Amino acid sequence: MKKRILTGDRPTGRLHLGHYVGSLKQREELQREYETFILIADVQALTTHFENPDLINDSIYQVTIDNLSVGLDPERVTFIQQSMVPAIHVLATFYSMFVTVNQLSHNPTIKTEAKNYGYREMSYGFLGYPVSQAADITFCYADLVPVGDDQVPHIELARKIVRKFNEMYGTSIKEPDYKLSNVSRLIGLDGASKMGKSLGNAIYLSDSPDEVWNKVRNGVTDTNRVSVKIPGNPDICSIYKYQVAFNKEGCEEIKEECKNAKIGCVQCKKILNEKINALLDPMREKRAYYETHKDAVRDIISSGTERANEIGNENLRGIEDKMHLVLK
Numbered sequence: 001m002k003k004r005i006l007t008g009d010r011p012t013g014r015l016h017l018g019h020y021v022g023s024l025k026q027r028e029e030l031q032r033e034y035e036t037f038i039l040i041a042d043v044q045a046l047t048t049h050f051e052n053p054d055l056i057n058d059s060i061y062q063v064t065i066d067n068l069s070v071g072l073d074p075e076r077v078t079f080i081q082q083s084m085v086p087a088i089h090v091l092a093t094f095y096s097m098f099v100t101v102n103q104l105s106h107n108p109t110i111k112t113e114a115k116n117y118g119y120r121e122m123s124y125g126f127l128g129y130p131v132s133q134a135a136d137i138t139f140c141y142a143d144l145v146p147v148g149d150d151q152v153p154h155i156e157l158a159r160k161i162v163r164k165f166n167e168m169y170g171t172s173i174k175e176p177d178y179k180l181s182n183v184s185r186l187i188g189l190d191g192a193s194k195m196g197k198s199l200g201n202a203i204y205l206s207d208s209p210d211e212v213w214n215k216v217r218n219g220v221t222d223t224n225r226v227s228v229k230i231p232g233n234p235d236i237c238s239i240y241k242y243q244v245a246f247n248k249e250g251c252e253e254i255k256e257e258c259k260n261a262k263i264g265c266v267q268c269k270k271i272l273n274e275k276i277n278a279l280l281d282p283m284r285e286k287r288a289y290y291e292t293h294k295d296a297v298r299d300i301i302s303s304g305t306e307r308a309n310e311i312g313n314e315n316l317r318g319i320e321d322k323m324h325l326v327l328k
Contacts, residue, residue, distance in 0.1 A: 001035075002033070002034055002035045003034050003035070003143040003144060004034060004035045004036075004037065004140065004141065004142050004143050004144070005030060005034040005035070005036055005037065005142060005143065005144045005145065005146060005179075006037040006039060006136065006137050006140060006142035006144075006145055007023065007027060007036075007037075007038060007039070007145060007146050007147075008037075008038050008039030008040060008041050008080075008082075008136075009038075009039075009040065009041065009063045009066075009067075010041045010042075010044050010045040011040055011041070011042050011045050011056050011059030011060045011062070011063045012045050012048065012049050012055065012056065012059055012197060013055065013059055013062075013197040014059070014062045014063070014066060014197075014204045014205065014206050015062075015063060015066040015067075015204070015205055016195055016197065016202035016203055016204045016205065017186055017195065017202070017203045017204075017205070017245075017276070018185065018186040018188075018194065018195030018196070018202065019066075019205075020070060020205060021183050021185075021186045021245055022148055022181055022183060022185060022186065023146060023148075023181060024066070024067065024070045025070070025183075026146055026181060026183075027067070027070075027072065027146065028070050028071040028072060030146065031072060031073060031076050031077055032076070034143075034144065035078075036072075036076065036077045036078065037077075037078045037080060037140055037142065037304075037308070038067055038072065038077055038078065038079050038080065038304075039080050039082055039136055040060050040063055040064060040079065040080065040081050040082060040301065041082045041136065042056055042060055042081060042082050042083045043082045043083050043088075043089075043132065044082065044129060044132060044133070045059070046125065047123065047125045047126040047129055048117060048126070050125075060081060060301070061294065061297055061298075062206070064079055064297055064300065064301055065206075065287055065290045065291065065297060066205050066206070066287075067079070068286060068287075068290055068297075068300075069205060069283040069284075069286040069287040069290070070205070070283055071286075074300045074304075077304075078304040078307055078308065079300050079301050079304040079305075080301075080304050080305050080308040081301050081305045082136065084305045084309075085139065085305060085308050085309055085312050086309070086312070086313075087139045087309070087312030087313055087315065087316040088132075088135045088136055088139045088312065089135070090316060091134075091135035091138065091139055091316065091319070092128070092131055092132045092134070092135035094165070094319075094323075095131050095134050095135055095161050095165070096128060096131050098161050098164050098165060099128075099130075099131055099157070099161065101127070103157070104127045104128065104130065104131070105122075105127065107130055107153050107154070107157070108153055109130075109150050109151065109153050109154060110122070110126075110127065110129065110130065112150070113126075113129075114126070129154075130153070130154040130157045130158070131157075131161070133154050133158065134154075134157065134158035134161050134162070137155075137158055137176045138158065138162060138173050138174065138176065139308075139311075139312045139315060139316070140308065140311050140312060140315070141173065141174040141311075141315060142174070142176055143174065143176065143177065144176065144177050144178065144179050145176050145177070145178045145179070146178070146179045146180075146181065147178050147179070147180065147181070148180070148181050148185070149180060149181075151178075152178060152180070155176060155177075155178040158176055159175050159176065162174070162175045162176070163175060169319075169322045169323050170322055171318070171319050171322045171323075173319070186241070186242075186245060187238050187241050188201025188202065188238070189201045189202070189203070189215055189216070189218070189219040189220065189238060190219075190220055190238070191219075191220035191236075191237075191238035192220075203215050203216075203276065205280060205283055205287075206284075206287060207280070208284075209277050212273060212276055212277055212280065213273050213277075216239070216242075216269050216272055216273045216276065217266075217269055217273075219238055219239045219242075219269065220237075220238045220239070221237045221238070221239050221240075221265045221268075221269075222234075222236055222237045222265075225265065228261065228264035228265075229261055230261060231258070231259055231260060231261045232258040232259060232261070232265070233258075233259070234254075234255045234258050234259065237258075239265070239268060239269055239272060240254070240255065240258070240268075242272050242276070243255075243268070243271075243272055243275075246272065246275045246276055246279060247271065247272065247275045250271065254268060254271065
């Protein structure tokens, strides 16, 4: 049997090129090697977007379509709506007994995210995000979780929870491992930070060719280069970082031409625009189909969630029996 991976997205808006480079591309490749579960983490989306349920509802569809558009095969992949799997929420409650508030408040990823969102005080749900994530991973006994380096502390905590739980109750919950992405994060077009939904510096997988060009055209380059005749410095140019990510065959030539003032920023951006649109064109074709077949998307999510419940309920029954919670 193939090993099982679990990965997914918070439905807080459409996905962008940063998601593609960091996870979706790898996800599309891994589906042929692993049994793949994609979790649409709508409960976790509430930790930061609880005041905007309409956005979350729409994004459940949009994030699923984004995954389908990059080549995730619904015949191979199980799409799961997190809120509709009771076993996840029961396990999260069980696991919360094994984790102290101090552990969670010192989690480096939680601290960074709280700072990014400007939270002076954290809600119970936000602070408990890693516990919820441990339940996401283990309800289906996932073998592997593809993550970025910022998520490693969460997986390490999940492993500690599972070890303690198994030692105490004699359960055999699988201790998950992680697979690090070997790709650097994609910087935003503003050159100031990573690409992000809330930062206004992203190219979305759903963007039209005109939208892509408008964003690329306004992307930050070497601010010291005020004329084509002045040699540029690709190392401090956000557009060049995109050349490296999306124009691997031509990026070295562009680098040399830029350093020797043989190519201007506008021409460089036009080349990048062609490369990005060539990547997005087949995705747009798939997206166009699913956007006009919303019922099909809902069926993909519903059937995947039904399968997840079959697996989760069976596993939970065994866990509750070991915990002596089943009356006999």
